[in-house]
Structures are given as C-alpha cells and as structure tokens.
Amino acid sequence: MPNPAILTVDDDPAVSRAVSRDLRRRYGDRYRVVRADSGDTALEALREIKLRGEQVAVLLADYRMPHMNGIEFLESAMDLFPLARRVLLTAYADTDAAIDAINLVDVDHYLLKPWNPPEEKLYPVVDSMLDAWRASPEPPASEVRVVGHRWSAPSFAVRDFLARNLVPYRWLLADEPEGGRLLTAAGLTADDVPLVLTSDGKTLAAPSETDLAVHVGLTTTPSLEFYDLVVVGAGPAGLGAAVYGASEGLRTVLVEQRATGGQAGQSSRIENYLGFPDGVSGAQLTDRARRQALRFGAELLTTREAVGLESGGTSRLLRFGDGTSIAAHTVVLATGVSYRMLDAPGLDELTGRGVFYGSASTEAPSCIEQDVYIVGGANSAGQAAVHFARYASRVHMLIRGSDLRHSMSSYLIQQIEAIDNITVWPHSEVAGAHGDGHLERLTVRDPRSGDTRDVDTSWLFIFIGAEPRTGWLDDAVLRDRLGFVLTGPDLLCEGKRPPGWTLPRDPYHLESSMPGVFAAGDVRSASVKRVASAVGEGAMAVSLIHRYLEAQ
Structure with missing residues (x-):
C-alpha cells in the first residue's frame, strides 16, 4: 500500500512548487505529496486515490483560486475523505474568511502566506494535523470492494462469486456514507450497482462474471493449444x-x-x-x-x-x-x-433477495437475531443449519419426511438435536414466498393434509435433491x-x-x-x-x- 497522501492545491505555480518542496523535504519519506493547480484537478486526483483504496492525511488549499476557491474545494473534498485534516492557505487580508471557514465548513487550521521559515510556521501546523489524522485514520482498502444494495440479486451474485473463488473483498452498502463516497468518486449513482473496485482502483459497474474474474486476478484463457x-x-x-x-x-x-x-x-x-x-x-x-x-x-x-x-x-x-x-x-x-429449483409461487422473483440455493455463507452474518428457514434433510442442509445457528435466533428445518434418519448422517443428527435454537419441522414444505423487493413471509404446507400456515422471515435456504x-x-x-x-x-x-x-x-x-x-x-x-x-x-x-x- 502506497504511503498516505498530503495534497496541496494552489493556482499560483510558484507558490504551489514552494509548498510542495517544503512538504517533501520534511515528510517525503513517510507521505506522498500530491500537487494540483486547481480545485477541479485536485478533486480528480482525490477521486483516483479514493478508487485505489488509498489514504489522504492532510489537504492544504489556497483560499483565492478562480472557479473554485479553497473553502469550496475543501467542502467537496470532505465528501471523499471526511477524516483528512483540512488546512486553508490565506493572505493576511483573508483572515476573516479563514476564520469563517473554520466555523462554517470544519476547516482545521489556516496558514498565512508566506510561511517562511517553514520550521516555525508550516511544520508545526502540519505535524499537529498528522498527529490528529493518525489518531483516527481511514482503514486502507487493499482488498476488492463491492458497493451494492442489501436485497439486490446482482449484488449478491457478485459477492457470492468472489467468496466462492476465495477472493477477499469488503462489502459496502450503497446507502451508507462510505459506499456513497465511492459511487461519487466513480461518477456513478445508486442505480449503477453493484460497483466493484479492484485493489488497483479499477471500477467495474455491474460486471459480468468473466469481466470480474479477469480484473480480480483469475485466469480465463488457456496458455496452451x-x-x-x-x-x-x-x-x-x-x-x-x-x-x-x-x-x-x-x-x-x-x-x-x-x-x-x-x-x-x-x-x-x-x-x-x-x-x-x-x-x-x-x-x-x-x-x-x-x-x-x-x-x-x-x-x-x-x-x-x-x-x-x-x-x-x-x-x-x-x-x-x-x-x-x-x-x-x-x-x-x-x-x-x-440443487433442484423449488417450484412454488414467488420463489423465482425473490431468488437472491432472501431466497438462496445452497448455503450462501456470505449471508450468515446478516442473519443475526433473525429466524432462518432451511428446506432439505440431507447432510448439506444439516451442515447449513448448524452453521446458521451460530448467528440466527432460530433455525427452522423444513423436511417432507417424518425425521432426518433416512437422509442425514448420524453425527449431524446428534449435533442438531443438541443445538437449542434449531427446530426440525417434519411433514412440511414451502408452498409460497411473499415480499415487496425481498422475502418477508413464507407459506408452509403439510403435504399430508394440505393445511397451510404463514411465517415471517427474510431468509430461506434451499437444499433439495440434485x-x-x-x-x-x-x-x-x-x-x-x-x-x-x-x-x-x-x-x-x-x-x-x-x-x-x-x-x-x-x-x-x-x-x-x-x-x-x-x-x-x-x-x-x-x-x-x-x-x-x-x-x-x-x-x-x-x-x-x-x-x-x-x-x-
């Protein structure tokens, strides 16, 4: 992971070179000094840094810049790096504006030009900014990041593909702050998810599995004929x-x-x-x-x-x-x-939105303190029940037969019987699934009598036949x-x-x-x-x- 960045922006080339020179001399062995000549180019540099998953420690912006002044730039930069420390470079005549910036847009400090000698006027300020940043830095994102919606089937498909191919990734919701910042940096909206950001900053909007495989380092083409x-x-x-x-x-x-x-x-x-x-x-x-x-x-x-x-x-x-x-x-x-597809009304529409075929272990942490329903009575269903019981308030196993003995290994049956929050429901099958955008309710039927009952749940995992x-x-x-x-x-x-x-x-x-x-x-x-x-x-x-x- 590259060193964290200190970014400076000033439209005066002489001032820009001088501040960058002084910063590199003091901090160049630990930080990357990035120089920009306008607010727009500085924001573009910040977006690239954001997409690469790198960190920004300090932002220094000149107050008097055309098109976008320093305060406006720092306001926009906060949307991308809210934890970066912010310093405004001002002339003596702009002191009042600098004080207003501290009060109104959360600027951390202002520096008067000229700042010579830097040992007295520049470095102590930047040292204090770096100390404050190190106390609460943004975590670097060296792994793949996925931005999506909680109940989005395409988002689940991307996460499931990465998990099953053993590619580490970080999951971010599009409607949470960091997910929104990444969408903004990529120039996308919440309608463009899932967004995948590779470890080198490449952005993939709703990628195909082949595109995803290529960009996360999986091999897709043979080397020999x-x-x-x-x-x-x-x-x-x-x-x-x-x-x-x-x-x-x-x-x-x-x-x-x-x-x-x-x-x-x-x-x-x-x-x-x-x-x-x-x-x-x-x-x-x-x-x-x-x-x-x-x-x-x-x-x-x-x-x-x-x-x-x-x-x-x-x-x-x-x-x-x-x-x-x-x-x-x-x-x-x-x-x-x-796994065979379960034929019941509503399941197709809700697949990937609360209805899953197989264990979908990526979803287990999201099931905390909730009811989970599992269809199937073979070993794969039993292993899933034991796993989900660590997270869910209760795991309900729906089986068509009278018990598990004819389809499941005895060691698993013993484990299930010993876990208090697993309930096995014999003579039960799913007759329907209901929900607005995601699973909210199941209709469970007794195949012998045809009697039905509705149960509230957001989670159904299906393991039937092969x-x-x-x-x-x-x-x-x-x-x-x-x-x-x-x-x-x-x-x-x-x-x-x-x-x-x-x-x-x-x-x-x-x-x-x-x-x-x-x-x-x-x-x-x-x-x-x-x-x-x-x-x-x-x-x-x-x-x-x-x-x-x-x-x-």
Whole structure:
C-alpha cells in the first residue's frame, strides 16, 4: 500500500512548487505529496486515490483560486475523505474568511502566506494535523470492494462469486456514507450497482462474471493449444483429478464455469472427511486443493462454460459458450450436480433477495437475531443449519419426511438435536414466498393434509435433491434416465459394448461411451455422493487415463 497522501492545491505555480518542496523535504519519506493547480484537478486526483483504496492525511488549499476557491474545494473534498485534516492557505487580508471557514465548513487550521521559515510556521501546523489524522485514520482498502444494495440479486451474485473463488473483498452498502463516497468518486449513482473496485482502483459497474474474474486476478484463457488432460468441473472430483494428473506429469487444465469447490465448497463444515478430526470448511478444503493443483503445474480456468464435447481421432475437443475451444488427449467430466429449483409461487422473483440455493455463507452474518428457514434433510442442509445457528435466533428445518434418519448422517443428527435454537419441522414444505423487493413471509404446507400456515422471515435456504450438470453433453456420451453419465460396466448390455465403441476392449471402470472421456464424482451414474469418494474417483480416473494413453 502506497504511503498516505498530503495534497496541496494552489493556482499560483510558484507558490504551489514552494509548498510542495517544503512538504517533501520534511515528510517525503513517510507521505506522498500530491500537487494540483486547481480545485477541479485536485478533486480528480482525490477521486483516483479514493478508487485505489488509498489514504489522504492532510489537504492544504489556497483560499483565492478562480472557479473554485479553497473553502469550496475543501467542502467537496470532505465528501471523499471526511477524516483528512483540512488546512486553508490565506493572505493576511483573508483572515476573516479563514476564520469563517473554520466555523462554517470544519476547516482545521489556516496558514498565512508566506510561511517562511517553514520550521516555525508550516511544520508545526502540519505535524499537529498528522498527529490528529493518525489518531483516527481511514482503514486502507487493499482488498476488492463491492458497493451494492442489501436485497439486490446482482449484488449478491457478485459477492457470492468472489467468496466462492476465495477472493477477499469488503462489502459496502450503497446507502451508507462510505459506499456513497465511492459511487461519487466513480461518477456513478445508486442505480449503477453493484460497483466493484479492484485493489488497483479499477471500477467495474455491474460486471459480468468473466469481466470480474479477469480484473480480480483469475485466469480465463488457456496458455496452451493442446493438453494431455482437460478436467471439466472444479469440485472435489475435478480437483482430485487435477492434482493427480499434474503431479504425474500430464499437461493438465481444470475448467470451471463459476467457482472451485462445487457444492462441497459451499459447506460450512465437513466433519467426516479423512484426516480432519476437528472438521474442515468446504472453503478451506477447496483452497488447499486448488493451491496444491496449481503448485504441481495445473492450469485453472474460471468462468468458462462448456457447451459441447466432440471426438476428433485421438483428440477430444471441448467447446465453450464464447465460441472458443480447447483440445486434449483425454477428458474427465467432473461437473457435479446442482440443487433442484423449488417450484412454488414467488420463489423465482425473490431468488437472491432472501431466497438462496445452497448455503450462501456470505449471508450468515446478516442473519443475526433473525429466524432462518432451511428446506432439505440431507447432510448439506444439516451442515447449513448448524452453521446458521451460530448467528440466527432460530433455525427452522423444513423436511417432507417424518425425521432426518433416512437422509442425514448420524453425527449431524446428534449435533442438531443438541443445538437449542434449531427446530426440525417434519411433514412440511414451502408452498409460497411473499415480499415487496425481498422475502418477508413464507407459506408452509403439510403435504399430508394440505393445511397451510404463514411465517415471517427474510431468509430461506434451499437444499433439495440434485440434478447432474450434463445437459450440455447432448448425445456425446450415454447417460441414464436422470442424466448421470454411464461408465464402465454400466455401459455393457448383455455383454455388448455401447454403440459406436471402436476399441477392442471394454470401457474402463470410469470411462464413458466416448473412449478417453472419463466421469468422476457426483456426475457419474450410481456414484457415492460423498466428498471422499469424489476425490478418490478423480485420482482413479488419472490412473485409468495413463492406461488409456499407453495403449494409444
């Protein structure tokens, strides 16, 4: 982070150079001295400093300037840096104006010209201003900043994207002072949110995920034209395949549409994963796996939507939504599954405005002392309930069955039973959502009797079922009736190999109906839906890929 700034503004070039020279001589090793020749250029410099997340300690402005005098400039500067100390440079004849400025616009001090010798007339004043500023400085903003509205779905989407990609950011509301100052500095209004400010001061108004990824340091384009292995999907299975593929010398690229980790990456705590007796959050596990894959030389591409898979002799071609493609000897399909959308009136309109699919852990601190409703009875829902119970006054779990035993691990059931502010509501489903701009009320129904009741809440998190992310494959590989990819023995029908199979061998255990294309994790038909098994299948796929490549 650069040193805090001392900004001077004076339309007289000789005076401007003199004050800047004297300030640099005394403070140049600790502060940046920024010089401007008018109020307008000074404000433009302040806006740039604001957008870069840097600090301004002291402002020195000449009183007699055309177009915008020193008092007017300091008034405007206060909107951007309210904690900066303000000094007015005046001639003796303007003393009364300077005193009025102290009383009316909160100027901290005035200095008479000339200020020679500076050791007696300039430095003591600036020293006292710097002491006062250091006592209450504005925090530097070295991380990404996001300005948005509390119940804005686009604002939530930006925050969720950054959080799931492990990009630190600071969240600021557009209707609060600092958020308003950043919008002003960027020349935007509250209608232009979400506003993203990168660590180098770049401003992005309502950015696409691809633009956002590029400007926060994520990689979106491949460095090679051809790879040994393309892994599609960066959940546990994909990360496992990338780690083992890259560590064993395969030119490996990992392609992800949104963020690493998949559903597991959204989990607040995974307690039954081998080697973590005290549990580990999905984000922590994802970060370790991602760093491990990168250390071994795998590439990670984000915001790349796969839309097609083709076979071309011994190569496999993966096509993207933007018209580009990437080729490789082999492919691992590890796209995982997504939560099913809940079909009830009002939910679509309120998604991202109080209705969320998955844990949306970024929202947990906002749920303090409020009622939270969770739909679902599997492990992901249970982990979310335990997590939100730390913030909410009460967590209500709505399940269609009579209890949790048939769908949730016993360790989680025991935890839920031991937490006083979690209530499980059996035989309950959401029949409707209501609210003006954000969720305010739910209609809950008993599916047996049809009886309904309304409950007040601003928070609904949905964890129901899973649909494989395989629609983009079309007929490239065979899938079961639910859309999961068929592999290995499941492709054989009465001992016959799948249609179009050209090799003189049966498909390998994790191999799909297209030779050289493997499936791992939740996307594979009849797989065990657990993090450990997904990682294991990712590693196993790489072992089978070596056998495939050796036979080519």
